[in-house]
Amino acid sequence: MKMLINVPETVVADALRGMAAAHPDLSVDVENRVVVRRDAPVAGKVGIVSGGGSGHEPLHGGFVGPGMLSAACPGEVFTSPVPDQMVRAAAAVDSGSGVLFVVKNYTGDVLNFDMAAELAEDEGIQVAKVLVHDDVAVTDSLFTAGRRGTGGTLFVEKIAGAAADEGMPLERVETIARQVSEASRSFGVALTAVSTPAKGSPTFDLPEGELELGIGIHGEPGRERRAMMTSREIADFAVAAILEDLQPRGPVLALVNGMGATPLLELYGFNAEVQRVLGERGVTVARTLVGNYVTSLDMAGCSVTLCEVDDDLLRLWDAPVSTPALRWGR
């Protein structure tokens, strides 16, 4: 598999150097792997810190900036960052108002953020955590690692960031972030497998003419494989899977997300089908975001995330944001 890289070992560091060069508003510590908004800590405001394996860009580093994340910790490709990074990020953004960790529900992320929270508290930083676990493809039971955090992460980070920006205290920001997390549901499909730089070839075998339903964002295979479906059929399937789990009473935010290698032309066509089926099912869409936001390297495919919102959450969603990947109202 051809890749635009030097050697697999330096992929993350190379990207961070490029990010630093492109975004002077960010302070990028390449060696310690922390991306921080340059004006941090912001007096009187809660810091929002997230992080996770690399390979999901623009998540999380591309969401650092006023109105969203205060800092992000990129791990190796598809590997949770280490506690040292998170403690460093927390210390850099804590104004004394405390820090919220936004954690995607993967065993590694949870363990490392838990360790980091303990270490940060030892340093006198008040830390709260919110877990994102929105992927309906995973059966949530005591006997699994629980649902994965995927597209819902964008909603949590944006709305928590807006809440912090308004000067809300940590406890309130945490409550809002949890509300968004609990109101979010996602479902993803892969048309191709993903190739990590370390492996250099697809991590699972997905033949031409088939697609994988219920995939995560790490090239882990999904739960079911079928003959290739049309955009219309995929939208029907994905939305049905979500609505089986959460039937919204109010309006929703919709994220129609590309996995990395699906052209926007296809993604917008897919969004038309998603909006059609939501209309048929009586779901009101308040806002829609279409694009590659929570990706899986070079995977072709898409995911749909819905988040049920009330007026307060919608106001926070609409609030100004100024990050490399999400930017409006300022």
Added chain:
Amino acid sequence: MAEQESGQALDAAFFIRWLTACAAAVEREASRLTDLDAAIGDADHGSNLQRGFRAVAEVLAKDAPATPGAVLTLAGRQLISTVGGASGPLYGTLLRRTGKALGDAAEVDRAALADALGQGVAAVAQLGGAAKGDKTMLDALEPAVDALATSYEGAARAAEEGAVATTPLLARKGRASYLGERSIDHQDPGATSAALLVTTLAEIAGQAPAAGSGQ
């Protein structure tokens, strides 16, 4: 096989030799571990452990602690700071807790190591919320600790057998659990790397199982 004495003294140098040999073993087996992980996880177990154990070997070469406990604690901390993922905190906790349990004795014997490793494994089970049979590293580690009370050779064999025995299991923890039934018929990469560390321990103790056995 000669009878093994629990009294064989294990000093800091022994544990440094073990962890350095682990780094070499992980280096050798990295692509196999990554391939196993590709089948039911995310294809990085080999490269993650490679990064971690390289860092462990480096720090131990630079600054050798004086006691077995200090060697293991330092190595554990190094893994936590460099590996990431789930395996960083889990293997890091395994070594740290084992090191802590050994205290500041200058030398320990096999029985003391078995006891301390048991505490390390219990800490891993608690941290990961997993139990034996969930298709994780515990499937290799728990039988290995039990067998280590008797011999290094037995521990290596038990770990290998435990790793192989994960193949028909349904994963209940970690990333493989997302696959549900599709996780069946694949050997667990975490149990495989755990067995590698225990086998290496037996080798360094001069008590490796005969070649080809337990594989």
